[in-house]
Amino acid sequence: MPYLPKGVAQPLELVKSLSALQPFLPPAVVNWRYTVDDDWSGDPSLFLWITLSDEAAKPQNLAQITKYITGIVTQRIDPRGQWGLIPYISFRSQSEQAALKEEVFG
Amino acid sequence: MAYHDELITHAEFLATLPHPPCQADMRRAVSAAYYALFHLLTSEAASNWKNINQQARFARMFDHAKMKNASSKISNQKAPTDPALVTIFENLKLVADNFVTLQQERHSADYDNSKIWSRTQVFEAIIQAQDAMRAWMIIRNEGMAQDFLFDFNEGVKGNRNDLWEYSIGSVWDGCRFTGKPEAIFGRASLRQL
Numbered sequence: 001m002p003y004l005p006k007g008v009a010q011p012l013e014l015v016k017s018l019s020a021l022q023p024f025l026p027p028a029v030v031n032w033r034y035t036v037d038d039d040w041s042g043d044p045s046l047f048l049w050i051t052l053s054d055e056a057a058k059p060q061n062l063a064q065i066t067k068y069i070t071g072i073v074t075q076r077i078d079p080r081g082q083w084g085l086i087p088y089i090s091f092r093s094q095s096e097q098a099a100l101k102e103e104v105f106g
Numbered sequence: 107m108a109y110h111d112e113l114i115t116h117a118e119f120l121a122t123l124p125h126p127p128c129q130a131d132m133r134r135a136v137s138a139a140y141y142a143l144f145h146l147l148t149s150e151a152a153s154n155w156k157n158i159n160q161q162a163r164f165a166r167m168f169d170h171a172k173m174k175n176a177s178s179k180i181s182n183q184k185a186p187t188d189p190a191l192v193t194i195f196e197n198l199k200l201v202a203d204n205f206v207t208l209q210q211e212r213h214s215a216d217y218d219n220s221k222i223w224s225r226t227q228v229f230e231a232i233i234q235a236q237d238a239m240r241a242w243m244i245i246r247n248e249g250m251a252q253d254f255l256f257d258f259n260e261g262v263k264g265n266r267n268d269l270w271e272y273s274i275g276s277v278w279d280g281c282r283f284t285g286k287p288e289a290i291f292g293r294a295s296l297r298q299l
Contacts, residue, residue, distance in 0.1 A: 039210050039213075040209070040210055040213035041171055041174060043178075045210075057226045059229055062226065062229055062230060063233045066230055066233070080181060080182055081182070086178070086206060088207055088211075089207075091226055091227060091230050092224040092226045092227055093224065093226045096224035096225065096226055097224075100222050100224060102221075102222050
C-alpha cells in the first residue's frame with residue numbers, strides 16, 4: 001500500500017497549522033502562499049512562495065532574512081517530520097512580484 | 107580554481123548581469139549553483155577512488171535521484187545525542203537540505219518554462235549553494251560526511267537502474283577494499299556503467 005503523508009491525508013489540519021504560522025513571520029514578509037504538490041521526483045512537497053519587502057530582499061540582507069524565515073517554518077511546521085512533506089521555499093521581492101505578477105506568489 | 111568554484115562564480119556572474127534580468131541567464135545561474143554543489147560532492151566521493159586516473163570517470167557515475175535520497179535520509183534524521191557530533195550533523199544537514207532544494211530549483215529552471223525567475227530567487231539559490239559548500243568543507247573528513255558520500259550509491263527500491271546500482275555499489279566496495287574493480291567485474295562490467 002502506498003504511503004500517504006499526513007500533509008496530503010489531512011489537508012485541513014495542514015492548513016490550520018500553516019495559518020498558525022502568520023504571527024511568527026517577520027514584518028519583512030509582505031505576502032506568502034503555499035501549494036502542496038509533488039516535486040520533480042514525485043515526492044509530496046510543500047511549496048512556500050514568500051514575497052519580501054524590497055529592503056529585506058536586498059542582497060546584503062537576503063541571506064539573514066531567508067535563514068530566519070526558513071528556521072521559523074522548520075521549527076513551527078516541521079514539514080518533513082510532522083507532515084511528510086519536503087519543504088521548498090521561494091523568495092522574491094515586492095517590486096519583482098509587482099512586475100512579474102506570478103500567480104503562485106499571490 | 108576547482109570546477110565547482112568556477113561554477114558558483116559563473117552563477118554569480120549571470121545573476122548580476124545588468125538589468126533587465128534575462129530568463130536564460132537566471133535559469134543558467136540556478137543550474138550552475140546546483141551543479142557547483144553537485145560537482146563538489148561527486149568529486150569528493152570520487153576522491154575516495156584509489157586510482158587517480160579513473161576519478162573523473164567515477165564522478166560521472168552518480169545519479170541525481172540517489173543523491174537526493176541520501177540527502178533526504180540526513181534531512182529526516184534527528185540530531186545525535188552526542189554533543190561532539192551535533193555541530194557536524196548540523197553542517198551535514200545544511201548540505202543535505204540545500205542539496206535537495208537546489209536540485210528541485212535546477213530541475214524547474216531547466217525544464218519548467220512556465221516559471222519566471224526573479225533575481226532574488228536566483229541570489230537565494232546561490233547563497234544556498236555557497237552555504238552548503240562552506241559547510242561541507244568544514245566536515246568533509248568526518249565519518250558522518252564520508253558515510254553520506256557512500257550513501258550516494260544506495261538505490262531506490264525497484265529503480266530501473268537496478269543493474270547499474272548493483273554494479274556501482276560493488277565497484278565502490280572494490281575501491282574501498284581492493285582498489286582493483288576490474289579484478290572483480292572485468293572490463294565489460296565496467297563499460298556497462
